Amino acid sequence: MITLPASINASLMLDIVLLVMLLVVAGAIVRTRSLLAAIILFSIYSLISAVWLVVMDAPDVAFTEAVVGAGISTIVLLGAILLTRGETEKPDWRKLIAPALICASVGGLLIYAAMGLPELGDPASPANAHVGRAYLQRTASDIGVPNMVTAVLASYRGLDTLGETAVIFAAGIGVALMLGFGPRSSLAPPPAQLGDHHVTLRVAAKMLIPLIALFALYVQFHGDLGAGGGFQAGVIMSVAIILHALVFGLRETMAAIPPRVARSIASLGVLIYAGVGIVCMINGGAFLDYDYLFPPEIEAQIPGWILGDDAHAPHWGQHAGILGIEIGVLLTVTATMVTVFYGFAGRTVDDARREARR
């Protein structure tokens, strides 16, 4: 039996294996000339990153990476690739010199900077010592939410998250402005009956779509307690809608959720988020200061048994505020992703060619 030194544990070996896999996949992405293969490899890259983030004890980030990187961005990129030729030419090596130099120098600088980073989990490191420690110490008494990531994201740094939500909304509007909102481009006529080749897909999708939507709601409302929250839930919910579009056709999905409605919901989400903040201001607090979300006379009337735990101080305002803004984030993210998908999928290859000729 070979005995390993104590510093080599399972976690370290897992780290090494995963990082080597990341390197190999990155190399394959650079090497491949087929854009389709590159997109699938990007998806694999994101999935391995997500696994690695779980190993690093960052489940919230891993969750986001899995649903955004491996899930939705793959679909959007595939939608984009259908409108192009799908492969790159082998570039002239002289054109590669300048980018290679820039990449090498930036990479070298990053590696040099990484040597100055503190140890992972070092309690004296700047990230853990000042603000981080304050959050760790005060979350339980300030906010009363078990998941500290949600507490920081939704309450302490609620303004930043409002900015992120607005960025997602703006990005969706930008894509929609460039690619069209969907209905302007021609929808393919309903396909003729092709036999029952896709019956397996349809049956499985019918079973899966409600489960995915339910899981999205679980992630949404479980965000206070564990990994999850509005961003992840929104992406999962949009995945359910996009799966419907992929299997049953864009026409059916657009009949169920018209692009106009998707756009309205996207802006409604940002409105709800900002509205929660403004309600706090009306009741005498600062913007997004959830302690002032309810006036004291209303808060006094909430029966104590709802929380089920008398030991915690009942932060009704904090709980309701986080719930409210997370719903806003859910609506914005879902509707933005669906709008972006409509933008890509609503165009046919013929549309793209016609516009290229113009």
Add this chain to the structure above:
Amino acid sequence: MADLLASIGGGFVLIGVALSVLGAFGILKFPDVYTRIHAASITDTAGASLVLLGLCLIAGISLVTLKLVFIWMFVMLTTPVAANALANAAFGSGHKPRIGAFHIMRSDERRQTPRGTDAP
């Protein structure tokens, strides 16, 4: 008893891992798309099932078991469908099997060609 269950579970995990490795070899070595899909689905179904079953036995009866069962159900619901869709797409885009009963495919193809206009 718990030790025995854990050892049996470990055995299942090892068999599952071995099947997954075999599936990976199959993907690299098999001659055409359809046999490769077959190899990949061994990883997806048999390999994953045995690993999850082994983990259930190691974890004992708890909430973790339930979660593993849910994962197993999800895997069982999705991966065969994915393999089916992949094979369907390969057939639709005109990939021919290199081994096996060709004449069945040919007669199917004759039936398919006049209306198989969905490919871009």
